[in-house]
Amino acid sequence: MRIGELAASTGVPTKTIRYYEEIGVLPSPERAANGYRTYGQAAIERLLFVRDARTTGLSLTEISSILSLRDQGESTCNHVLGLLETHLNEIDSHIESLSKTRQQLASLTKRARRLNPSDCNDPHRCQTIAETGIMPTRHRSGAKHLHTAPSAHKHN
Template identity: 95%
Template sequence: MRIGELATRTGVPTKTIRYYEEIGVLPSPERAANGYRAYGPAAIERLLFVRDARTTGLSLTEISSILSLRDQGESTCNHVLGLLETHLKEIDTHIESLHKTRQQLASLTKRARRLDPSDCNDPHRCQTIAETGIMPTRRRSGAKHLHAAPSAHEHN
């Protein structure tokens, strides 16, 4: 089958299929006499697995490690279990962090509703957030916090 049919049967775009070939997640197929890719039934199974594994949050590197074990005829169950357990712990940590952030935002919102808008006359200071002690002072890499001063590049 050609790449368009493979894409239709798996729901994976042709561009993604080509990318998966490029990085080795999907083996390069044979080429027909006209130069078109010619995929066999195994490509469908492999792409469906990759698609489903991506929906669980596994990275392409992790998926490649699973496929490598499978290609070598080894059992993947314990490896997959370990990856899933790791992702589950990461998600639980993220949910906990989001819950704390939500509580902080709810507290700030409650505070903002109690403040008198006529007292908000300093354009350089937000009384809703300033000096509340509610928001944490630590910064996570890549994260922007409501209480953080803008960096120089954010003014542009």
């Protein structure tokens, strides 16, 4: 089968298939006399595996490591388990961080509702944000998180 047929069979675009070949996730296919790539059932199975693994959040590097073990005839189960556990821990950590951020935003919203808009006399500084003592920070993931700023006085 040619690359267009492989793409149609797997739902993976031809450009992606070529990229996977380039980085070694998909082995280079046989070439017909006319130079066209020709693929067999193994390419379909491999691409479906890669597609499904990507939906779990695994990177192409991680997927490549799984495929390398499989290509060497080794069991991949323990390796996959380790990768999935790592991703699960990262997601749990992210959820915890997002939950804290959500709590802080809910508190900020509650405070903002109590502020009197007529007291806002500085058009360059939002009273809602300025009086909270909460400042955004960036974490390794690039997501914004909030923390309470150190303060010399309490805000009511």
